[in-house]
Amino acid sequence: MRYLVGLSGGMDSAAVALALTDAGHDAVGVFLRFFDESDPAPARYVAEKLGIEFHVFDARREFAESVVADFAAEYARGRTPNPCALCNRVMKFASLCRAAEEFACDKVATGHYANVLEEDGRFFVRAGADKSRDQSYFLWRVSQEELQKTEMILADAKKRELSSRVGDLLPKGTRESREVCFVPADDRISFLEKILPEEAKRAGDFTDAEGRVLARHGGIFRYTVGQRRGFGTGFGKRVYVKAIDAENARVILSDREACEGDSCRLSSVNFQKLAPQDGTYRVLCRVRYRAPLLPAVLTVEGDEARVKLQGEARAIFAPGQSLVCYDGEENVLCGGVIEPNF
Numbered sequence: 001m002r003y004l005v006g007l008s009g010g011m012d013s014a015a016v017a018l019a020l021t022d023a024g025h026d027a028v029g030v031f032l033r034f035f036d037e038s039d040p041a042p043a044r045y046v047a048e049k050l051g052i053e054f055h056v057f058d059a060r061r062e063f064a065e066s067v068v069a070d071f072a073a074e075y076a077r078g079r080t081p082n083p084c085a086l087c088n089r090v091m092k093f094a095s096l097c098r099a100a101e102e103f104a105c106d107k108v109a110t111g112h113y114a115n116v117l118e119e120d121g122r123f124f125v126r127a128g129a130d131k132s133r134d135q136s137y138f139l140w141r142v143s144q145e146e147l148q149k150t151e152m153i154l155a156d157a158k159k160r161e162l163s164s165r166v167g168d169l170l171p172k173g174t175r176e177s178r179e180v181c182f183v184p185a186d187d188r189i190s191f192l193e194k195i196l197p198e199e200a201k202r203a204g205d206f207t208d209a210e211g212r213v214l215a216r217h218g219g220i221f222r223y224t225v226g227q228r229r230g231f232g233t234g235f236g237k238r239v240y241v242k243a244i245d246a247e248n249a250r251v252i253l254s255d256r257e258a259c260e261g262d263s264c265r266l267s268s269v270n271f272q273k274l275a276p277q278d279g280t281y282r283v284l285c286r287v288r289y290r291a292p293l294l295p296a297v298l299t300v301e302g303d304e305a306r307v308k309l310q311g312e313a314r315a316i317f318a319p320g321q322s323l324v325c326y327d328g329e330e331n332v333l334c335g336g337v338i339e340p341n342f
Contacts, residue, residue, distance in 0.1 A: 009042025140335025
């Protein structure tokens with residue numbers, strides 16, 4: 001079989017290409033260049049070591065206009081975006097599937113720590129065996145068409161196993177990818193300071209829930225709902241960001257209990273194992289990466305979806321973040337973008 005492999009130049013994608021060539025498959029490596037600092041040289045090095053075909057896809061303009069622009073706009077609105085989930089939908093998997101067609105590949109192979117399964121005609125992601133590395137949370141937006149063409153080779157892999165297998169395939173000094181790949185040194189605030197318009201960076205007030213002014217801040221883009229440190233000033237007690245009023249540049253603070261809730265709306269819902277149909281479903285949901293799975297009821301009515309936590313479960317729902325629903329076996333049923341109830 002002929003596979004299109006998304007080569008990043010890191011350990012995971014190199015392990016995928018090695019596994020495919022060891023199994024006798026034909027592999028074509030593609031490096032997706034999404035921003036200026038991304039360097040295809042390490043990926044090319046891996047391809048040359050394995051003796052496989054290699055190409056670079058320059059998608060910098062499209063990435064800037066979709067993923068980076070959304071990232072900045074969401075923070076300017078006082079929301080907390082999930083750029084990796086958006087990138088997987090609008091850039092990464094779409095680009096790899098197009099490349100697979102161009103180079104006459106049968107399948108796309110990726111280095112995600114997850115798996116793609118099929119049941120009753122529905123394709124869906126299952127959480128990887130190594131829960132410390134599982135990436136299913138970021139894959140809820142991938143479409144049925146793209147999942148059908150994809151194999152995630154590392155579903156059952158452990159990091160130590162990869163280190164021993166990849167060996168000298170990687171150039172010296174190879175580093176793990178950053179949390180948000182296009183943000184230098186993971187410094188979100190400095191990155192946003194450079195690209196946001198002045199109006200989006202204006203100073204404003206920290207207030208309590210009753211509207212009393214507590215202090216000044218340097219711009220709402222610095223804060224996210226649920227944040228509990230990094231305020232630049234003390235308040236005499238531990239406080240959390242309860243909400244952000246972008247129109248009035250206000251950051252509203254409270255104690256943790258006042259921030260928590262048991263329900264939210266979802267927008268941009270994408271269905272995987274669960275077919276898109278009205279109904280009420282018992283699910284497990286994850287409200288942010290590495291957060292515990294919480295029991296909930298999902299209600300779908302047309303284009304609307306709501307999640308209500310069950311029992312004593314409560315959580316901080318950050319508008320703009322991803323909420324992913326799973327079944328009891330950690331298969332992705334669907335996901336959506338968290339919206340306030342009002």
